[in-house]
Amino acid sequence: MQGKERDGKVALLEIKNLGISFGGLLAVDNVSLSIEKGQLYGLIGPNGAGKTTLFNMITGVYKPTSGTFCFDGENLTGKNPIEINKKGIARTFQNIRLFKNMSIIDNVKVGLHNNHKYYMVESVFRLPRFYNEERKMEKEAIELLEVFDLDKEKDTLACNLPYGKQRKLEIARALATSPKLLLLDEPAAGMNPNETEELMETIRLIRDKFDMTILLIEHDMRLVAGICEEISVMNFGTLLASGKTSEVLNNPEVIAAYLGE
Amino acid sequence: MKKLNSKLYRNLIMVAAAIAVYAFIAYGMNTNMLPRATQTLAIKACYNVILALSLNLIVGFLGELSLGHAGFFALGAYSGCIFSINSSLPIEIRFFVAALIGGTVAAVGGFLISSSILRLQGDYLAIVTLAFGEMIRSFIKIIPYTGGTSGLNGIPSLGSKFMTFSYSYVFVIITVLVIRNIVTSRHGRAITSIRDNAIAAESVGINIKAFKIKVFTVGAFFAGIAGVILGHYINFIEPANFSYNVSIEVLVMVVLGGMGNLLGSIIAAVIITFLPEILRGFDKYRLLIYAIALILMMLAGNSPKIIELRAKAKVKIMMLRRKALARKGA
Amino acid sequence: MQQLVMTLIDGINLGSVYALVALGYTMVYGIAKMLNFAHGDIIMVGAYTIVVFISRLAISVPLAMFLCVAFCAGLGFVVEKLAYKPLRHATPLSVLITAIGVSYLLQNLALLFFGTNRQFIVKFINVGSFDLFGVSVSGISVIIWVTTIVIMLGLYIFIKKTLLGRAMLAVSEDKGTAQLMGINVNRTISITFIIGSALAGIASILYSAKYLNVDPYTGSLFGIKAFAAAVFGGIGSIPGAMIGGLMIGLIEALTASYLPFNLNAASDGFAFVILIIMLVLKPTGLLGKNYTEKV
Numbered sequence: 001m002q003g004k005e006r007d008g009k010v011a012l013l014e015i016k017n018l019g020i021s022f023g024g025l026l027a028v029d030n031v032s033l034s035i036e037k038g039q040l041y042g043l044i045g046p047n048g049a050g051k052t053t054l055f056n057m058i059t060g061v062y063k064p065t066s067g068t069f070c071f072d073g074e075n076l077t078g079k080n081p082i083e084i085n086k087k088g089i090a091r092t093f094q095n096i097r098l099f100k101n102m103s104i105i106d107n108v109k110v111g112l113h114n115n116h117k118y119y120m121v122e123s124v125f126r127l128p129r130f131y132n133e134e135r136k137m138e139k140e141a142i143e144l145l146e147v148f149d150l151d152k153e154k155d156t157l158a159c160n161l162p163y164g165k166q167r168k169l170e171i172a173r174a175l176a177t178s179p180k181l182l183l184l185d186e187p188a189a190g191m192n193p194n195e196t197e198e199l200m201e202t203i204r205l206i207r208d209k210f211d212m213t214i215l216l217i218e219h220d221m222r223l224v225a226g227i228c229e230e231i232s233v234m235n236f237g238t239l240l241a242s243g244k245t246s247e248v249l250n251n252p253e254v255i256a257a258y259l260g261e
Numbered sequence: 262m263k264k265l266n267s268k269l270y271r272n273l274i275m276v277a278a279a280i281a282v283y284a285f286i287a288y289g290m291n292t293n294m295l296p297r298a299t300q301t302l303a304i305k306a307c308y309n310v311i312l313a314l315s316l317n318l319i320v321g322f323l324g325e326l327s328l329g330h331a332g333f334f335a336l337g338a339y340s341g342c343i344f345s346i347n348s349s350l351p352i353e354i355r356f357f358v359a360a361l362i363g364g365t366v367a368a369v370g371g372f373l374i375s376s377s378i379l380r381l382q383g384d385y386l387a388i389v390t391l392a393f394g395e396m397i398r399s400f401i402k403i404i405p406y407t408g409g410t411s412g413l414n415g416i417p418s419l420g421s422k423f424m425t426f427s428y429s430y431v432f433v434i435i436t437v438l439v440i441r442n443i444v445t446s447r448h449g450r451a452i453t454s455i456r457d458n459a460i461a462a463e464s465v466g467i468n469i470k471a472f473k474i475k476v477f478t479v480g481a482f483f484a485g486i487a488g489v490i491l492g493h494y495i496n497f498i499e500p501a502n503f504s505y506n507v508s509i510e511v512l513v514m515v516v517l518g519g520m521g522n523l524l525g526s527i528i529a530a531v532i533i534t535f536l537p538e539i540l541r542g543f544d545k546y547r548l549l550i551y552a553i554a555l556i557l558m559m560l561a562g563n564s565p566k567i568i569e570l571r572a573k574a575k576v577k578i579m580m581l582r583r584k585a586l587a588r589k590g591a
Numbered sequence: 592m593q594q595l596v597m598t599l600i601d602g603i604n605l606g607s608v609y610a611l612v613a614l615g616y617t618m619v620y621g622i623a624k625m626l627n628f629a630h631g632d633i634i635m636v637g638a639y640t641i642v643v644f645i646s647r648l649a650i651s652v653p654l655a656m657f658l659c660v661a662f663c664a665g666l667g668f669v670v671e672k673l674a675y676k677p678l679r680h681a682t683p684l685s686v687l688i689t690a691i692g693v694s695y696l697l698q699n700l701a702l703l704f705f706g707t708n709r710q711f712i713v714k715f716i717n718v719g720s721f722d723l724f725g726v727s728v729s730g731i732s733v734i735i736w737v738t739t740i741v742i743m744l745g746l747y748i749f750i751k752k753t754l755l756g757r758a759m760l761a762v763s764e765d766k767g768t769a770q771l772m773g774i775n776v777n778r779t780i781s782i783t784f785i786i787g788s789a790l791a792g793i794a795s796i797l798y799s800a801k802y803l804n805v806d807p808y809t810g811s812l813f814g815i816k817a818f819a820a821a822v823f824g825g826i827g828s829i830p831g832a833m834i835g836g837l838m839i840g841l842i843e844a845l846t847a848s849y850l851p852f853n854l855n856a857a858s859d860g861f862a863f864v865i866l867i868i869m870l871v872l873k874p875t876g877l878l879g880k881n882y883t884e885k886v
Contacts, residue, residue: 399860
């Protein structure tokens, strides 16, 4: 069950030649990546490069048409989103997808759904396990919200939150599923420099506090350069370059892809 | 701590209200102080409340439109009542067993239809449920033991109206408790999350298909029980009792009461039950009123113009209040 | 053999009318992305206008037919404007409930004005009949076939060749982008409703000419079957609506004439079973494309 070793470190996510085509159109082609435990990994590239599509394959929304990916030593290619989440991959979405008409704390509790189990019969008859598990869920949810400074407004409806907090709540919800790998799809989109700064702090905090491995898609180069140890660049569905952040960002090919020839 | 207290307080009020309503109607029935028509409608209100609550679970919480509620209602009514006619148990026990049988048969129907339409959602799902309801009604006409088009006769009565009401009321209480306990549990949250954003729900490991089946099964179970109550109260059922109009009427209750609002469903179901009595003489406009109510409710909740108007009204009220306060202060 | 030919002709007649109605569903569904539940009821309204104009007011037949189509088109326009347009950004569930409300409203208005009783329509199209394989085929059947084929082709050309038609395609593909390209999305959707409802008007004329009666619930059952036809052929596809309509018509005619008598009371039930099986097995239809939500 051990992941492949590389430089003495364990690869948590190992993507091999992954590709998908939609009706003959190759959206992602032959992408290989390896992310180690505890890493903060960035995925950048121009719009339409296939970054989100790659996320969608890793989370089971799309089924890859070629290649495989292994998570924690287990081949998860072609599994559905539910199985993949249970194996320990959680994500956020580019266009925020909260449970808008539910309270903030309930959003997080939905994330905790599979961690605290009791049967429907137990909730119908309000048996002890219902109360026990609900109490635990409440406690854990509040702890999570505290990390994101959302605990004071836990009963507000999610749709009434300002944009920046919605993004935070989405991350909190993903963390509630106690994942080993967190995928963030453009977490800083639509944020001003101050908010982005704060977000960078939060992401670092998540990594340290939860011992999390994080893969994020981002356009904000300051954020990427500021927190990612390694990055990969995608362009036209293929991998352009991978490696240490500073090296990749100085790669002439990458600069060309971003600024145009 | 404060929140816990308010919750307890709320629950106590509900229990008190439930007892008060029962006591009032029981007294009115036993002393015959309530008009006969009202006594009859009180029983009708019971099964309508059960229908509305169970449909609300599907429409309001899961967010899928089911237009086949009359089908589950019919499955329960026929299976429960056929048992009741052919059984020789004491009538009270017979009624409870019939309710269990009716609910179970309807639940099986709900399970089968929901597990075959897992890939569908929205409009398609609504059409399939509509077709399912109409299919049940059509097939009742040709299935043996159902009495066919001429109806099923000789369903035993529970004795007095008071007895019928009391037994029905027990089932109302059971329904309220079960559905409330489901929606306020982790399962309820999962169901609501599917309504709000199915893709996000899946991303946090919520099994949408499993919950769809569970919700339809539970909803159908209670609709089936409502059918058994109907049968034992009018002692005769026919396919016309379970037409598409019934599904719409229940939908109107759910929409008027507020989707996802259990107390609202109860109140709306009671009001709609008594509406023909309130609007006596206007009965031919009743269905028209339902139609207009459905449209207006949706427009009021969603039309940008009306939402803007409401926001403006809110601001105005706030201003007035502030002015009044200022005047008081001065 | 003779019975089979007769049944097939009946099926094609019925199927052609279904196809016309299915066209309306498919256009509105393709462009406004909503199931116009009230579409079937517009046929019922159309048939009632025929009753009023021809049987009661004795207006000349061509004028009455024109008025019927115009009335249906106008009704479609008004319904869209008042009930659906304000809900353009609402959840699909709200739109669907509104559409059901409109359908129910039309049915009950008809009920209020004309009562539950079936209204009979005088035979207003008088044409001869001819022989086909020893079976007499009525002229009305031929009129139905020709009308359907002409409309189908006309619509196909309209959508592919005219500016407005292409605007419709663009709106069906992506409302936002269409708007950015300078297409008036609201107007395009309005026009779609008008055309769809006019088609329902034409269908109602053919229906009345063939079946000569109407009641307030004529439209809803007919509409549901036509919707099934549209789904069967693939939502958004014009040839699909044609094929789907004919299929449903033929299936219905065949089951109606070959089902044992004691099962006949449930003939609608069998139609619904077929509908459920079709939707469950092939929700994208024969010629439809897959709509998936973008993540």
